[in-house]
Amino acid sequence: MIHVEHIQHSFKIGKKGKERPVPVLKDLSFEVKKGSIISIVGRSGSGKSTLLHIMAGFLKPESGQITVNGTVTSKFTETQSAEFRLEQFGFIFQNFQLMPGLTTFENIELPLKLKGVTKAERTKQVEQLVQHVGLKEVQDHYPNELSGGQQQRVSIARALITNPPIIFADEPTGSLDSETEQEILALIRSLNESRGITFVIITHDDEVASIADEIYQMHDGVLKAGGIHHAI
Amino acid sequence: MQFKDQLNFVSQHIKKNKLRVFMTILAATMGTAFLIILASVGFGIQDTLKKEILDNRLVTQVEVHSADLDKEKADKMKKLDHVKAVVLRQEVNAFQTTTLDKYTSPSSLLISDFSEEKKAGFALEKGRLPKGKYEVVVGHDFAENLMNEEEVEKFQSQQQANESNEEEQIVPELPHYEGELLGKEITYEIGSFETGESYKEPIKLTIVGIAKAPSKDFISDGNLYADASLIPEMEAIYDRHKPEESEASLFYSNLNVYADELQNVKGITTTLKDDGYSVYSISEELEQIDVFFLALKAGLIFVGTIAILISSIGIFNTMTMAVTERTREIGVMKALGAKPKLIQRLFLLESAWIGIIGTLIAVILSYAISILANYILPLVVGAALGEENFGELNVTFSIIPWQLVVIASAISIGVAMISGWRPARKATQIDVIDALRREL
Ligand SMILES: Nc1ncnc2c1ncn2[C@@H]1O[C@H](COP(=O)(O)OP(=O)(O)OP(=O)(O)O)[C@@H](O)[C@H]1O
Ligand SMILES: [Mg+2]
Numbered sequence: 001m002i003h004v005e006h007i008q009h010s011f012k013i014g015k016k017g018k019e020r021p022v023p024v025l026k027d028l029s030f031e032v033k034k035g036s037i038i039s040i041v042g043r044s045g046s047g048k049s050t051l052l053h054i055m056a057g058f059l060k061p062e063s064g065q066i067t068v069n070g071t072v073t074s075k076f077t078e079t080q081s082a083e084f085r086l087e088q089f090g091f092i093f094q095n096f097q098l099m100p101g102l103t104t105f106e107n108i109e110l111p112l113k114l115k116g117v118t119k120a121e122r123t124k125q126v127e128q129l130v131q132h133v134g135l136k137e138v139q140d141h142y143p144n145e146l147s148g149g150q151q152q153r154v155s156i157a158r159a160l161i162t163n164p165p166i167i168f169a170d171e172p173t174g175s176l177d178s179e180t181e182q183e184i185l186a187l188i189r190s191l192n193e194s195r196g197i198t199f200v201i202i203t204h205d206d207e208v209a210s211i212a213d214e215i216y217q218m219h220d221g222v223l224k225a226g227g228i229h230h231a232i
Numbered sequence: 233m234q235f236k237d238q239l240n241f242v243s244q245h246i247k248k249n250k251l252r253v254f255m256t257i258l259a260a261t262m263g264t265a266f267l268i269i270l271a272s273v274g275f276g277i278q279d280t281l282k283k284e285i286l287d288n289r290l291v292t293q294v295e296v297h298s299a300d301l302d303k304e305k306a307d308k309m310k311k312l313d314h315v316k317a318v319v320l321r322q323e324v325n326a327f328q329t330t331t332l333d334k335y336t337s338p339s340s341l342l343i344s345d346f347s348e349e350k351k352a353g354f355a356l357e358k359g360r361l362p363k364g365k366y367e368v369v370v371g372h373d374f375a376e377n378l379m380n381e382e383e384v385e386k387f388q389s390q391q392q393a394n395e396s397n398e399e400e401q402i403v404p405e406l407p408h409y410e411g412e413l414l415g416k417e418i419t420y421e422i423g424s425f426e427t428g429e430s431y432k433e434p435i436k437l438t439i440v441g442i443a444k445a446p447s448k449d450f451i452s453d454g455n456l457y458a459d460a461s462l463i464p465e466m467e468a469i470y471d472r473h474k475p476e477e478s479e480a481s482l483f484y485s486n487l488n489v490y491a492d493e494l495q496n497v498k499g500i501t502t503t504l505k506d507d508g509y510s511v512y513s514i515s516e517e518l519e520q521i522d523v524f525f526l527a528l529k530a531g532l533i534f535v536g537t538i539a540i541l542i543s544s545i546g547i548f549n550t551m552t553m554a555v556t557e558r559t560r561e562i563g564v565m566k567a568l569g570a571k572p573k574l575i576q577r578l579f580l581l582e583s584a585w586i587g588i589i590g591t592l593i594a595v596i597l598s599y600a601i602s603i604l605a606n607y608i609l610p611l612v613v614g615a616a617l618g619e620e621n622f623g624e625l626n627v628t629f630s631i632i633p634w635q636l637v638v639i640a641s642a643i644s645i646g647v648a649m650i651s652g653w654r655p656a657r658k659a660t661q662i663d664v665i666d667a668l669r670r671e672l
Contacts, residue, residue: 058664086569
């Protein structure tokens with residue numbers, strides 16, 4: 001599904017004119033299989049988020065190639081990349097990234113709006129999903145009127161609404177308590193099982209990593225397969 | 233994203249920042265209204281001036297000046313397109329006096345072709361046009377020029393006596409002939425300008441018609457109109473008396489060409505000019521006025537545009553702030569798959585919206601101010617000048633033609649969009665990763 005081949009990336013650090021490159025990703029290669037949950041763990045600053053940003057098309061790698069479903073995405077223009085994301089990817093962020101001015105319903109509706117889906121069709125789809133993820137009661141609440149767990153549910157629903165084959169999650173439970181974390185993990189698992197959605201989850205939490213089919217260890221810009229693997 | 237949703241998106245953001253957007257619109261409104269009002273004064277004055285000119289003159293008339301105008305040339309001009317009539321008048325270049333009973337008048341005699349005169353609009357109030365040699369038509373105000381010296385003197389001395397008692401300054405009408413004119417015989421004499429004496433060879437003429445009053449009541453017509461049959465007799469008299477050395481002829485010609493419509497005056501004027509005549513028509517004057525006012529209006533619009541440019545700084549600020557405030561939201565939209573083009577369009581829409589609403593209000597406001605100014609200013613100016621009937625002068629201070637609205641709207645909305653351009657570009661360049669990293 002996703003092929004990551006020889007990805008290298010470094011950031012320029014320092015004042016203008018005196019920048020020096022700091023390598024963050026060093027020749028990474030791995031593959032994400034369709035319908036699997038993979039998890040990338042590693043210490044803070046090891047380059048996990050940078051890798052996800054490159055896979056999602058937010059950032060262009062210095063070298064190497066990403067292929068998603070047979071399409072080389074690493075050479076995309078910004079517009080192509082945006083179009084591709086809208087069709088293929090869903091995102092779950094650590095701090096939810098909901099629109100403060102939109103209600104639960106409207107936040108979930110947003111990607112459909114971007115796709116140009118009609119109002120009637122949008123309403124139908126969002127209503128169904130809101131029911132499914134248990135947000136019916138709070139559909140008219142604004143983000144600041146929701147609990148952290150509810151907000152993350154909204155953000156998951158938003159990622160799901162376009163029915164993407166792949167969902168990227170960067171620390172999806174990073175700002176939730178352990179009980180809520182369990183709820184969210186259960187939801188991810190069930191979505192993976194019922195809809196066959198591929199998840200790429202970045203975390204430093206073993207608990208979260210435990211739901212993955214495959215775990216990768218990021219260490220100083222190098223990725224190692226394996227790590228803790230719990231059977232369910 | 234559907235256009236409807238884009239508008240929705242924009243209006244939601246505007247609602248969130250009502251006061252700021254309101255102030256920006258206010259600035260845009262003021263700038264645009266200033267431009268429209270300023271330029272409308274140019275349109276108003278131009279209109280007033282043109283009206284004044286068109287009202288006071290025969291607009292379809294083209295005056296032709298040339299040394300030797302004759303019937304042949306006049307006939308040629310008659311064949312030009314859109315020429316309604318060519319009136320060749322012969323005026324008498326001598327001292328003239330007309331007598332009726334004991335009344336005399338210094339009226340001028342005009343020799344003309346009545347069929348052409350008729351086509352050009354010459355009409356009678358009473359009687360008929362001359363048929364025979366000694367028949368004339370007199371101007372509408374002919375009688376007023378017929379005066380008796382004794383009567384006038386008596387009247388004036390009386391008047392002087394009254395004046396010392398009364399303060400009133402009504403100019404009294406001098407006594408003149410009051411009787412019937414039609415069918416009356418008058419005595420017409422020519423004489424020398426130098427001596428102011430007639431040659432004592434009177435010609436008896438009969439009044440057969442009285443011309444209609446000129447269209448403007450401040451023009452008075454005291455002329456005598458006769459046809460060409462009188463020329464030989466008059467020339468004979470002149471030849472017997474004129475000084476030996478003089479080569480001046482008794483008659484000089486005056487030629488007017490009349491166009492069928494005002495819009496054709498210019499064409500006829502140009503053709504005649506090309507034929508070597510020296511020509512004057514109202515179209516020349518109107519053209520000069522138009523050129524002058526085009527420059528004036530362009531200048532006024534330019535000054536008004538500066539006001540709009542100043543107001544555009546407000547739009548630029550508002551939009552820049554809007555982009556900065558929404559950096560995180562823009563980042564999220566981009567992450568979810570919004571194309572840079574869409575982001576740009578959303579912000580351009582917002583600045584265009586400010587421009588459009590501002591312009592709309594400005595147009596309505598301008599019309600209101602314009603109407604009010606046209607109503608109140610004449611009163612104010614009239615009061616200041618102490619003239620009660622200033623309003624009758626029909627001065628229009630401000631006119632807003634649709635062209636002005638179109639120009640002003642284009643400038644205003646255009647400037648709004650241009651000032652929204654950079655902020656919108658900035659929005660598209662927002663880095664997703666940077667934006668997502670921001671705190672809520
Ligand atoms: N825009 C940037 N400019 C310069 N250096 C950067 C930039 N973004 C990230 N880095 C550096 O790259 C390295 C990897 O950062 P990254 O965010 O990928 O780490 P991470 O593994 O996600 O850490 P955490 O678990 O804390 O989120 C860090 O050392 C960071 O300082
Ligand atoms: Mg990270």
